[in-house]
Amino acid sequence: MRILIIHNHYKQVGGEDTVFFAEAALLEKHGHEVEKFAFSNNNVVSALDKVQAALGVVYNPKSARLIRDKMQEFKPDVVHVHNFFPLVSPAVFSVCQQLGVPVVMTLHNYRLVCPSALLFYKGKVQTENINQVFPVKAILNKVYRESAFQTASVVLATGVHKLLGTWRNKIDRFIVLTPGAAALFQNSSLRPKPGQLVVKPNFTEDLGTGASQRNNYFLFVGRLTPEKGVETLLKAHQLKPFPLKIIGDGPLADKVAAYAAKHAEVEYLGFQKRDRVVQELKQAKALIFPSEWHETFGMTIVEAFSTATPAIAAEIGGAAHLVQERYNGLLYAPGQAAMLAEKVQQLQQDEALANTLAIGARASYEQHYTPQANYDLLINIYQEVISAKKAKAHL
Incomplete structure (x- = not known):
């Protein structure tokens, strides 16, 4: 053809x-x-x-x-x-x-x-x-x-x-x-x-399954813009602090950097090449995808699934269809920082759930996104x- x-x-x-x-x-x-x-x-x-x-x-x-x-x-x-x-x-x-x-x-x-x-x-x-x-x-x-x-x-x-x-x-x-x-x-x-x-x-290409025992941090990857839900992510962290790495650049970069400077649990890595992003995905407990607009898809979520990393996502746009509650990730109402904080805490405290979601994430990739x-x-x-x-x- x-x-x-x-x-x-x-x-x-x-x-x-x-x-x-x-x-x-x-x-x-x-x-x-x-x-x-x-x-x-x-x-x-x-x-x-x-x-x-x-x-x-x-x-x-x-x-x-x-x-x-x-x-x-x-x-x-x-x-x-x-x-x-x-x-x-x-x-x-x-x-x-x-x-x-x-x-x-x-x-x-x-x-x-x-x-x-x-x-x-x-x-x-x-x-x-x-x-x-x-x-x-x-x-x-x-x-x-x-x-x-x-x-x-x-x-x-x-x-x-x-x-x-x-x-x-x-x-x-x-x-x-x-x-x-x-x-x-x-x-x-x-x-x-x-x-x-x-x-x-x-x-996405098969990025390979990540570590079976994950580091206790959560990961955000994306442009630092209002519609990506970055501000909601920082509010959630402020409500119930948790280890967090943020990769990306954009208009809100200064705000993210300033927040990270005041909170030891937050590491702002700026823009990173794909290899580093994949490396972080393979070690993270979960990807956080707080986007608040009707994303037509959610490429980072699929990449996370490839590495057997579940996603915690706002239930809107592409994420609402990619992430299945308690199968390959957790969902919360867009813009609701308290709900996001609760989902993070839930995954931190329930190791069996984290393992179940990791298995579901990889299965989702193998079935739909190869x-x-x-x-x-x-x-x-x-x-x-x-x-x-x-x-x-x-x-």
Whole structure:
């Protein structure tokens, strides 16, 4: 099978980039011909670049030409888009339709139904935009990069293509990462067709089972931002102190560092490379995942499961589906520091429970999140859209 994978990189490397490279490598490993075609926001530097990018979000003719040329050269059986915003633009879907090539898109975030992409702004979860074709209030609230102009460009791009039927008629399958995300998109202004949404989680390589006897500390890994629940984590620690290591960087780094300096049980490690993160996961009693927005997945949780490390997570978004209470982790109400502190204490005091959760965590990984399990799901999606496109062409 010949697969063209298209992605628009952000300036800061994120989870979407990781999945883009990981899925491409997975497909290549199974003998498929894979072509990666990437655009990068690092090329948007000057004021003119930014204006041109904003103006091209509805349809970028330059990107359309580049994609058409690449498709005519490579002749893919299927195109998989991970991110089209802003440089690729929805032009990619028109080109695919014109050339008769089926197209799959992974919904890594909520941008198609809310310009914030996170459903989180002004310090809390916001879902008021998901049923509106043109959420004007979002522009007034400057929900994207605190800019009315940039928010308006997202609203225009997504709204125009809702009216044109692009999302319903030019994309053969939307891949969503959890059943919760599927339900949200199904009941939104996106209005997907029956069967257009399919659930396929992300995966991770087998990181290896961690130590059977764990060190008595808990671990947070992630960006230090309000929506990640970092402040709730610190409040929980203040209520009932426990050994804690924090890995990550971001706007709240100074606050975390200052807290760690005053509390001997807290160790702030800053940003760490993957090898160190894995090393810490293999020794930790549990991963704490306090995220307070509707994460489309929860990659760190799956990585923890691979090492037989359970997770204590806020019951919202991807974590609510990845973590099963008292099987592979513990759940608490988002933002509730006292509940989080109680869950930590529960795991500290019950060694039998900790062992049970560790076994469940590893079992969850082996059943759902291995490369092979993911490949089987992904290739089945490709085969379905290719067969459907061929059948339609013969009508």
